[in-house]
Amino acid sequence: FFNCLRREPGGQSLRCIHIQDSEYILNENVLNLLKTRDLAVNIYQNSVWGSYIHQHLQTAKDSAWIETDNAHVNVLNRGDLSSLTWLQSPIITTNNINDPNSDTCTVHYASLNFRDIMLGKIIL
Known part of the structure; x- marks a missing residue:
């Protein structure tokens, strides 16, 4: 109460x-x-x-970290930017691992502005 x-x-x-x-x-x-x-x-x-407090504890599933070469960032709950987290990518490369001249991906950069944040929160 x-x-x-x-x-x-x-x-x-x-x-x-x-x-x-x-x-x-x-x-x-x-x-x-x-x-x-x-x-x-x-x-x-x-x-x-x-005093008594309520504290959310992470489950073993939430805190299980896996070391990987392929990962990406995504939101776990759509529109909730606080749920941004690293996820293991489904791309598993077994060939060209020893080839230093091959790239698994190309990195692109983009800035975020206020409108992007509002779209992420689904306020607009």
Whole structure:
């Protein structure tokens, strides 16, 4: 419930205090301590102050790095530029590996402008 309130307009200024022990320990010193820590959720349990956080962990599939000679950059979720990642290219070259004069690809450069970014985010 509190996480929903935090997502409302102005919700970033809300703080939650949850006391799981039966003793009442709130006083001015404790409130000042909580203000300096500036945590969204403050939990008092077993005579210790703490907090719970939700942190997204990468799965083994997300963090499995493969060393490859052929890779390209692509977005995993269309329109989400934060999902840009390196992917192993399906091109596997077995011939001409030892030939230093052969190029697997030609590199082209292009600048990105504001319109390109907006198209990538699908805002236009």
